[in-house]
Amino acid sequence: MTTAQNAHPHPHPSHRHIHRRRTLRRTVYHMLGGEGHSDLLVKIVDSFLIILIGLNVLAVVMESVEHLSIAHGPVFHAFDLISVAIFSMEYLLRLWTAVEIDEPRYRHPVWGRLRWAVSPMAVVDLLSVLPFYLGIVVEMDLRAIRVLRVLRVFKLGRYSMAMSVMGAVARQEARSIGAVLFVMMVILVLTSSLIYLFEHRAQPHVFSDIPTSMWWAVVTLTTLGYGDMVPITMMGRMLGALTAVLGVGMIALPAGVLASGFSEQMRIRREEYREAVEKALEEGNLKRSDRRMLEKTRHALQLSDEEAALILRQSVESGHLCPHCNKPLRLHQRSEEE
Numbered sequence: 001m002t003t004a005q006n007a008h009p010h011p012h013p014s015h016r017h018i019h020r021r022r023t024l025r026r027t028v029y030h031m032l033g034g035e036g037h038s039d040l041l042v043k044i045v046d047s048f049l050i051i052l053i054g055l056n057v058l059a060v061v062m063e064s065v066e067h068l069s070i071a072h073g074p075v076f077h078a079f080d081l082i083s084v085a086i087f088s089m090e091y092l093l094r095l096w097t098a099v100e101i102d103e104p105r106y107r108h109p110v111w112g113r114l115r116w117a118v119s120p121m122a123v124v125d126l127l128s129v130l131p132f133y134l135g136i137v138v139e140m141d142l143r144a145i146r147v148l149r150v151l152r153v154f155k156l157g158r159y160s161m162a163m164s165v166m167g168a169v170a171r172q173e174a175r176s177i178g179a180v181l182f183v184m185m186v187i188l189v190l191t192s193s194l195i196y197l198f199e200h201r202a203q204p205h206v207f208s209d210i211p212t213s214m215w216w217a218v219v220t221l222t223t224l225g226y227g228d229m230v231p232i233t234m235m236g237r238m239l240g241a242l243t244a245v246l247g248v249g250m251i252a253l254p255a256g257v258l259a260s261g262f263s264e265q266m267r268i269r270r271e272e273y274r275e276a277v278e279k280a281l282e283e284g285n286l287k288r289s290d291r292r293m294l295e296k297t298r299h300a301l302q303l304s305d306e307e308a309a310l311i312l313r314q315s316v317e318s319g320h321l322c323p324h325c326n327k328p329l330r331l332h333q334r335s336e337e338e
Helices: 002-007 013-031 040-063 066-071 073-100 111-117 120-127 130-137 142-158 161-172 174-199 210-221 234-280 288-300 305-318 329-337
Strands: none
Touching (some): 013 040, 013 073, 040 066, 040 073, 066 073, 073 111, 073 142, 111 120, 234 288
């Protein structure tokens, strides 16, 4: 009896506590959308946070109206306190569960959490509550604190497909965008220097120096033309016309880069999902675990249900599988003949 007890000792209470703590941490990680957003509970948490973020932005806008701020100031303040408490709790929970991310660099209990803390969305989460705490310890303009609360709208990037894709496009086309911005800066400096050369003598108070002339170059390149700085010399007007024409092309160039990058990013994501579907169909049918894996992949790639269904149907048809029973068409036809 003693030998049996020694062979199968009861787990130490601290071990059971650690296992329970890890299970709880994984559950919280799942609730916060770390393993996808398809479960009902995760969707409820997501919807609650999205609505709360939207109400916070609306509250900032409404609070800027003076008579509403005076009449309902305590209500706005109470709502802000509740929101800060919820967002702070969310940030701490995400920091606590960061080690559950399925990437080796987040596994370390200290360095993994620090790496998560400097990630873009973690910084956004921190900035959404930081103005409130800074206002407690440092004297700040209340209007600045209120306006900085608008930063909470960037928390929607975690739930928005468009912002996620655009972030991926920005990383993918970083070199192209950098080249476009560099050319725009060169043209900005060149045109502002030339307009200063042509107009300074005629209008010394308007085009007083090159930095001041840059405002004219910006509004002309963007084809806005506010009219607060207008060239009056012949050379200045010719330069203004040329700058306006260049501005049309310079605005269209980054738009084309982003559009092509967006199209390429969506193509890459569809191909990744297609590869996952073909891997799941290797055995000839889809198991429940395969469907869960595909759903998780779809959410990770930010594809719509319609796009995923179309890719699945195309893969099934190209693989000669029955779209109804997920069996090879030959076997399906043979069973019908029998």
